[in-house]
Amino acid sequence: MTVGEQDLGEVRESATVVVIGAGPAGLTAANLLRRSGIDCVVLERRSREYVTQRQRAGIVESRAVRMFEAWGLADLVLAGPPHDGILEFRVDGESHLVDDSDGSEGPGARLCPQQVLVQKLTDAHLADGGDLRYEVADVCLHDLTGDRATVRYRSADGTPHTITCAFVAGCDGDHGVTRSAVPDGVLTAHAFDHGIGWLTVLADAPPPAHPLLAVSPQGFAAHFPRGPHSSRYYLQCPPGERPDVWPDARVWDALRTRLGDPALTAGPITDRETFPLRSLVHDPMQYGRLFLVGDAAHIVSPMGGKGMNLALYDADVFARAVRDHVRDHDDAALRAYSQRCLRRVWSDQEFSHWLTRTVHDAGDDTLSGPFLRNLARARLDRLFTSPAAAQAFAELMAGLDPLQDHPVATDR
Ligand code: RFL
Numbered sequence: 001m002t003v004g005e006q007d008l009g010e011v012r013e014s015a016t017v018v019v020i021g022a023g024p025a026g027l028t029a030a031n032l033l034r035r036s037g038i039d040c041v042v043l044e045r046r047s048r049e050y051v052t053q054r055q056r057a058g059i060v061e062s063r064a065v066r067m068f069e070a071w072g073l074a075d076l077v078l079a080g081p082p083h084d085g086i087l088e089f090r091v092d093g094e095s096h097l098v099d100d101s102d103g104s105e106g107p108g109a110r111l112c113p114q115q116v117l118v119q120k121l122t123d124a125h126l127a128d129g130g131d132l133r134y135e136v137a138d139v140c141l142h143d144l145t146g147d148r149a150t151v152r153y154r155s156a157d158g159t160p161h162t163i164t165c166a167f168v169a170g171c172d173g174d175h176g177v178t179r180s181a182v183p184d185g186v187l188t189a190h191a192f193d194h195g196i197g198w199l200t201v202l203a204d205a206p207p208p209a210h211p212l213l214a215v216s217p218q219g220f221a222a223h224f225p226r227g228p229h230s231s232r233y234y235l236q237c238p239p240g241e242r243p244d245v246w247p248d249a250r251v252w253d254a255l256r257t258r259l260g261d262p263a264l265t266a267g268p269i270t271d272r273e274t275f276p277l278r279s280l281v282h283d284p285m286q287y288g289r290l291f292l293v294g295d296a297a298h299i300v301s302p303m304g305g306k307g308m309n310l311a312l313y314d315a316d317v318f319a320r321a322v323r324d325h326v327r328d329h330d331d332a333a334l335r336a337y338s339q340r341c342l343r344r345v346w347s348d349q350e351f352s353h354w355l356t357r358t359v360h361d362a363g364d365d366t367l368s369g370p371f372l373r374n375l376a377r378a379r380l381d382r383l384f385t386s387p388a389a390a391q392a393f394a395e396l397m398a399g400l401d402p403l404q405d406h407p408v409a410t411d412r
Contacts, residue, residue: 141168170290313399
């Protein structure tokens with residue numbers, strides 16, 4: 001990054017890449033770019049404290065673990081024990097253990113909460129001399145189809161900055177600003193609303209032996225580890241419901257009933273929110289010099305744990321493509337970026353949709369009716385009894401299905 005003249009209080013700079021957003025996508029892209037010797041500036045609207053404490057995902061899938069290994073970053077940025085490869089389905093209180101490791105060689109998934117991954121990516125980037133600027137305001141993008149893009153913003157002390165760059169990585173999530181810099185009509189938004197709400201609760205309560213998905217006539221529930229003494233729980237609820245209609249006693253009663261575990265240990269609830277299960281894909285994921293990465297391009301309903309892992313995938317594809325451009329003057333991977341990422345996005349959307357419908361339709365038949373309830377139960381039955389069905393499920397959970405690594409048409 002070079003700093004140019006300072007004119008009328010405005011700072012003018014130049015960088016190869018400006019990354020907007022310091023979540024999993026932005027910080028992964030920034031770390032991989034630095035590892036490739038490519039200079040970048042990361043601009044984040046929130047404070048470091050806020051960003052590094054936001055709790056969301058809990059599992060880094062096998063593919064992403066191997067991606068960090070390939071970049072020599074796994075020991076630096078991943079923490080937490082390996083996932084033991086077992087997922088528990090509990091249907092009407094009856095337990096079924098499913099092996100969700102795909103059996104391939106190499107490390108498996110890690111139980112690494114999103115905020116821990118973000119903290120470690122932040123530390124690694126700063127230790128590597130990375131340029132990470134918090135509490136920036138009024139980020140706006142210009143000249144995205146010109147010879148150089150321009151990013152303007154105000155730093156925390158109000159100073160206006162202008163950075164010219166070769167590429168902008170839009171890693172600012174679903175409510176960011178980068179996507180809105182694309183002219184109307186360029187992107188198509190493919191949206192799906194499941195018509196299902198979830199209450200999610202974080203609590204200082206013992207984690208389950210294995211990540212647990214429960215199907216019951218009262219509705220879906222889930223229990224996931226988030227550390228040695230903490231857990232995240234999910235409860236299906238009507239869409240649009242407010243979290244304050246779920247006081248602690250109601251939460252624990254519903255969990256005990258739906259998980260079929262009257263002895264479930266309660267603990268202090270530290271966070272509670274409700275949200276609709278929805279999916280969204282923006283196509284293409286690129287406009288000129290802007291590349292949309294992670295939630296800025298797509299939202300996946302949390303069932304199947306794919307949102308953060310897709311963000312890590314996009315960041316890897318983007319960093320490799322920029323590396324090819326800078327090091328080898330080869331733009332083929334940049335041109336293929338959107339197509340390559342969308343192929344995986346749709347594959348993960350399909351898996352997430354399948355699992356979402358299965359665990360909800362199989363339970364409360366007021367949601368979809370008895371016909372769909374029986375179809376969903378047949379899918380679960382097949383998963384619990386057919387090794388081939390279990391293997392296909394494991395491949396998708398691990399993120400290592402062969403389709404993903406098969407070259408897309410525009411690849412070299
Ligand atoms: P993020 O994490 O939203 O980060 C975007 C960053 O951009 C900043 N930003 C801006 N910065 C500068 N200027 C602006 N104008 C800006 N506007 C925004 C924001 O402050 C923020 O720091 O997006 P990213 O990096 O693409 O990462 C995506 C993941 O966070 C997301 O997909 C996952 O959290 C989804 N998700 C889960 N994914 C999984 O893989 N497994 C899970 O188990 C899982 N559980 C979940 C989840 C999402 C949840 N929510 C959001 C409903 C559980 C929940 C409850």
